[in-house]
Amino acid sequence: MDLVVMAAAVAFGIFAIVWLLRNDRPVWRSLGFTVNRWTLLDIVIGLAIPLAVIGLVFLVEWGLGAIRVAAGASDWSGLGGALGEIVFYAVFEEVLFRVLMLTALVILLRRLAAGRWIAVAVVALIFGAVHLTNENATLIGAFGTALGGLIYGIAYLGTRAIWLPLFLHISWNLSQALWGFPVSGSTRWPGWVTSTSVDGAELLNGGAYGPEAGLPGMLARVAIIALVFVYLKLIWPGGSIRTLTFAPDPVKRRVTAAAA
Template identity: 85%
Template sequence: MEFAVMGVAAAFGIFAIVWLARNRRPIGRSLGFTVSRWTVPEILVGLAIPLLVIGLVFLVEWALGAIRVGAGAEDWSGLGGAVGEIIFFAVFEEVLFRVLLLTALVILLRRLSAGRWIAVAIVAVIFGAVHLTNDNATLIGAFGTALGGVIYGIAYLGTRAIWLPLFLHISWNLSQALWGFPVSGTTRWPGWVTSTSVEGGEVLNGGAYGPEAGVPGMLARLVIIALVFLYLKLVWKDGSIRTLTFAPDPLKHPKPTVAA
């Protein structure tokens, strides 16, 4: 499935680039590869939100007895490699799903009033389905992962830049690892505590797949969506949730401006 999705995303990406070139759009900026005065805030917001929210998920699951908490990793020598691996996968997935596939779908559906939301939903479903090949994957876990795809899609289209979705993605995975949770079925990364799933508590802790497959983790996804919209409305006051338009078109407005 992964190779098929990669092939489709590459084809859609080529279509998007050709369309942008033919319509005299700035290709790099239209694909989200832009640096502005909002880049650093978007990176910081992207890092902070999941770190805070996953910390709350940890406290909730611990308080409800859904996890057993133990000592963290004794050997941190592999931390640099773990962080590098998390960053690599986040960059790869964001370029594949948001920069290439989502951009192309937005172009194709641009004449529909709900076109952007439809595009976000389609890519999110594909994003969740691809993770069914992960270790310990379940349909519920894939649904939770798809909610993550909704977050990153909103952040990408809302800011018209790669930074907020990328660092939300990095921070979500890194925060789960640091709190000792499985990360979409993966448990090879060190954490400052270990969070072991309690048998029978899979509805809350997500089992071996991790918080994404549990109720608190899914609710956390919804909280993040709300916080992302809050950030977007603070920066672009006239932005529309209904049409999912916030940051100005890079062709018409070379630099995004803060709302008065």
């Protein structure tokens, strides 16, 4: 990952933490590190949605003849290490892009009516752009990855917690690996089937970058965004898609202490 982007994210994070402290906001809860009655449901929903949607992408691409399907991995001894790697990268990227960078941009743009949407879009574009350094990366693949950034940003601001975006991220990558797809250009993780791209069908299969660079994969991203909004509206019916506000922001520490 570009060191400039990492340094910028850390700088944004420092700004966000200082602003939260100066404004008497609970830092850890404001950054999304909070456990509440919705946490377990966030984790379950985060795991379930991409698993189902990527399974549908697999069936669509197979049915359209865009991939060749063969037997999966015969040796699963490295599964634990592969899972740990997927989880590590998801945690690292969510902390960097959503917890640090997105939180800071929301603070900076808080006076704009569309400030949250602008912040989510900017961070999503940066998130997609940094994946241009991945193996087999393309501009189309980076755009598909940016759509993922939209998903995670919406989930993060919608729940005001890290859990839904984190497990959506983990499940998206893990599901691609299990269905034998490249994961953002990488094929080093085992799957229960092997899905090989058919030459000339890159519009459908995304080529060597994986489903994110293909039309079914991008439509899957859009479907996940819609499902995330359904989930958010079910929990917070009064939430607004227009302003991207659902779960309430943590209140000031002094107000909380006074109420107690």
